[in-house]
Amino acid sequence: MLGGSFWIAFLRNTISVVLMLSFFLMLDRPRFSMKKTVCCYVVFGVSLIVGYSCWYLIEAVSFVKFAALSVLPVICVFCSLMSGEVLYLSLYKMALAFYLFSVCTFCGVDVARWWCDGNLWIDILVRFICLVIILIFTWYKFRKQFLNGVDFLIQEMDLFSAATLFVSVILGAIMAYWPNLQGFSVFNMVRAFLILFMAGVLQYAILHLYIHLGQEHYYQAEKELLEVNEQLLHQQMEFMRESEKEAARIRHDMHHHILLIKEYVSKGEVEELLAYLEQYGEDVESRKVKDVSRNRVVNSILSAYAQKARSQNIQVALDVRVAEGLAIRDIDWVSLLANVFENAIHGCIYSGMSEQKINIYIAQKGNKVIIQCRNTSSPDVTFRKGLPKSDKGGGMGVFSILKAASRYDGETDFTMENGQFVTRILLNLPT
Numbered sequence: 001m002l003g004g005s006f007w008i009a010f011l012r013n014t015i016s017v018v019l020m021l022s023f024f025l026m027l028d029r030p031r032f033s034m035k036k037t038v039c040c041y042v043v044f045g046v047s048l049i050v051g052y053s054c055w056y057l058i059e060a061v062s063f064v065k066f067a068a069l070s071v072l073p074v075i076c077v078f079c080s081l082m083s084g085e086v087l088y089l090s091l092y093k094m095a096l097a098f099y100l101f102s103v104c105t106f107c108g109v110d111v112a113r114w115w116c117d118g119n120l121w122i123d124i125l126v127r128f129i130c131l132v133i134i135l136i137f138t139w140y141k142f143r144k145q146f147l148n149g150v151d152f153l154i155q156e157m158d159l160f161s162a163a164t165l166f167v168s169v170i171l172g173a174i175m176a177y178w179p180n181l182q183g184f185s186v187f188n189m190v191r192a193f194l195i196l197f198m199a200g201v202l203q204y205a206i207l208h209l210y211i212h213l214g215q216e217h218y219y220q221a222e223k224e225l226l227e228v229n230e231q232l233l234h235q236q237m238e239f240m241r242e243s244e245k246e247a248a249r250i251r252h253d254m255h256h257h258i259l260l261i262k263e264y265v266s267k268g269e270v271e272e273l274l275a276y277l278e279q280y281g282e283d284v285e286s287r288k289v290k291d292v293s294r295n296r297v298v299n300s301i302l303s304a305y306a307q308k309a310r311s312q313n314i315q316v317a318l319d320v321r322v323a324e325g326l327a328i329r330d331i332d333w334v335s336l337l338a339n340v341f342e343n344a345i346h347g348c349i350y351s352g353m354s355e356q357k358i359n360i361y362i363a364q365k366g367n368k369v370i371i372q373c374r375n376t377s378s379p380d381v382t383f384r385k386g387l388p389k390s391d392k393g394g395g396m397g398v399f400s401i402l403k404a405a406s407r408y409d410g411e412t413d414f415t416m417e418n419g420q421f422v423t424r425i426l427l428n429l430p431t
Contacts, residue, residue, distance in 0.1 A: 009056040009063075013049045014125045016071070019104055020097040021045050022135055024079045026143050027093050029136045029150070030163030031084040036204065044078050069106065072098050089153060091166045096203060104130040104194055110189050151406070152214020153207075165206055217399060223395060293320040298362065299332045305341035314348045314356045321363040328369070328408070328430050334372060335404035340423050344375035347421050351378045369427040377421035388414050388421070401425065
């Protein structure tokens with residue numbers, strides 16, 4: 001710090017607080033409405049600026065030593081409470097904001113001390129220029145990239161990795177802001193910038209690592225979905241071939257039926273003819289394949305997988321109450337139902353139980369669609385962050401289910417209840 005009056009400290013605090021809060025808000029998906037969120041940020045920011053400026057006025061020495069480090073937990077708690085993201089993602093964004101605050105501070109102080117004999121207004125000017133550059137770059141370049149990859153970060157990043165990153169930034173900040181090493185010298189300046197440079201490279205590398213891993217898993221899930229679609233198409237083609245064979249058999253048998261009917265008519269045996277026609281009608285009715293749903297796509301998917309399950313001696317019960325024309329894409333129906341049914345079949349097979357069952361319930365209530373699947377399952381299914389993990393083969397299609405449900409602001413739930421694996425999905429249809 002270069003000292004200065006109360007108003008100089010007020011300007012510095014304003015730049016620092018605006019930088020950290022604005023950067024965090026740009027990358028955040030708030031818990032509340034944007035209007036309420038901005039109002040809360042403004043009130044909190046003004047209170048923080050006034051409070052820290054009063055601290056400088058009352059005790060400048062302690063402010064210079066500890067203000068930078070103390071502002072981090074204060075802002076971190078506030079931003080975490082205002083954010084709609086998981087805690088560890090908020091910690092990561094706060095680490096990024098604190099890093100940029102540190103860069104802005106050191107640029108202002110060291111440029112002023114190195115080239116301008118510690119001119120206070122040069123310090124303020126450099127900080128302001130850094131603030132403008134950072135916020136413009138974040139809004140027009142980094143924000144879109146971050147928000148597009150935030151789901152990948154949530155999928156890949158856990159509390160331990162976020163805490164590790166956060167601690168590394170804190171350790172770097174402690175070394176950079178260490179009170180006994182704030183005197184101006186070439187060594188201290190180079191040391192501080194090297195620490196900040198390494199912290200920045202670390203954060204940049206970790207950000208792209210998680211996004212890359214998330215994209216890899218996304219593409220793998222898309223590949224699995226294409227394979228499911230291909231499998232479903234093959235099954236539909238097999239149904240068509242079977243239907244053609246059945247039609248050929250019916251045409252062949254029809255010749256014999258006509259001859260028999262002519263024989264009854266020629267002999268005048270009306271009662272025998274009626275009995276024969278009634279028996280023939282019952283036989284035709286028993287061969288009729290009943291649709292499980294009026295929705296063409298849902299009916300095709302469930303019929304295909306129900307036949308696959310029954311071929312594995314698995315009992316299947318379907319209760320489907322959805323109509324045609326719902327605002328759900330065909331590809332999303334495949335992502336949801338094919339993966340749910342496929343997982344249920346695998347769960348039954350790997351359970352080792354003598355009696356295996358799959359019960360699927362689908363219904364529309366207002367602008368919501370409810371999907372529930374209960375299937376026999378092994379009790380050793382484990383969960384990580386609320387999602388099932390299995391040692392029996394890698395892809396459980398959970399990512400595809402989550403991705404499809406997210407398109408409709410949906411909710412998913414995976415649990416074990418009374419020896420059964422239960423999948424629940426709630427979709428919100430556009431009104």
